[in-house]
Amino acid sequence: MKSKRYLKQWVSIVLTFVLLCAVPLYAAEQKPVLKLEDAIKAAIIYSNQMVLNSKEQTTLKEQLKANQSAIYFVYQQTYLKKAKNEQQKQVVEDQIASDITDKYNAMLVLQREMDNLTKNIDIKAKELKQMQLKSKKGLINPITYQAKEVELEGLKTTKQAKIEELKNDQDYFKIITGKDLTQYSLDDTGSYEIFKIQGSVDGYLNSKISDYLKYDKALAELIGDNVILPGSAPPFYADYLENQYNADKGIITVEETQKNLKQTLINNYSTLLSIEQQIITVKSQLQLSNKKLKTVQLRYKAGLVSSLDYDKEVLAKQELELNLTNLINQYNVLKDSIQKPWVISTTS
Secondary structure, eight states, X not given: OHHHHHHHHXXXXXXXXXXXXXXXXXXXXXXOEEOHHHHHHHHHHHOHHHHHHHXXXXXXXXXXHHTTTSOHXXXXXXXXXXXXXXXXXXXXXXXXXXXXXXXXXXXXXXHHHHXXXXXXXXXXXXHHHHHHHHHHXXXXXXXXXXXXXXXXXXXXXXXXXXXXXXXXXXXXXXXXHOOOGGGOEEOOOOOOOOOOOOSOHHHHHHHHHHHHHHHHHHHHHHHHHTSSOTTSOOOOHHHHHHHHHHHHHHHHHHHHHHHHHHHHHHHHHHHHHHHHHHHHHHXXXXXXXXXXXXXXXXXXXXXXXXXXXXXXXXXXXXXXHHHHHHHHHHHHHHHHHXXXXXXXXXXX
16 A cells, blocks of 8 residues: 555656646747737838938928028928928838738738648548558559649648748848747737728728828929929020920829829729628638538547548638638738728739
8 A cells, every 4th residue: 555655656746747847848939929010110110211211301301491581482392392201101101011911911821821731731641541552452543543642742842832932931021020930929810890981982082092192292283383483584495395394294193193093992992892792701601611510520529430531621611711811811901002092002
């Protein structure tokens, strides 16, 4: 009895020691989570565009002070450039946020694609092993067996390509954010909220575009109204025509930008509504897949379904989840472009 009690105590001590040693080891393996908002902040700090914007702002402030007593055209032009620069600061920050969000989500998708490929490769390898046994007995056509081999190799090649793609994306992410993603895990909790334009779609888009291009338009109109500056010597006719052409070109460029941006946003909103319906459909499919998986899981535990068939159902569910994630990412990109048209230049 004493020996048994001693043995139990000894086993208990050993297990406790093992568990205590395992806890810090497990904790050491956990990578800190790099949240999307932190990645965006880091990218803004690393942005050369933001540095240039700040330097331009300082320059324009000094120019505005120096031009306090200048003629109206010179002062107003400097004032509008300064106002545009201040607007541009927010524009650049929004463009960076959009770009980093796209890259962050793309890496999350790549990681999940690789997980699904790993599972699919495992399934195909098991199927191939089963076919190999049947092939030896002459129950499988050799061509069918070879086709399965080729399919398996194709999946392995695709996975390797995804690994390289993710590595390249991580390397570039480090350049633009300073964050080494081999030292972090990403936060896979993307949000999704329905967006609908209330009232006139045309009015909403016009308002967004007008707000974005208001300083470009004001500068173009200012130059157009001052082809000949008050108090200046009359220019040669050829010079006048060139100045007038440049002024007209500036106004037309703004108008064309408005038209093109408007058409892009109309298309984006139409696609947004379509993707919303696709999301609803995939969510319904996912609900059915979850129910089916629960049934298959019960049958698997009861020994009525093979582990291979169970794994296939798990993979089917994961593929639907990935499809849903991709649709939500597309939806959010389009929504962002409609709410902030100035991000289109970096996401298109």
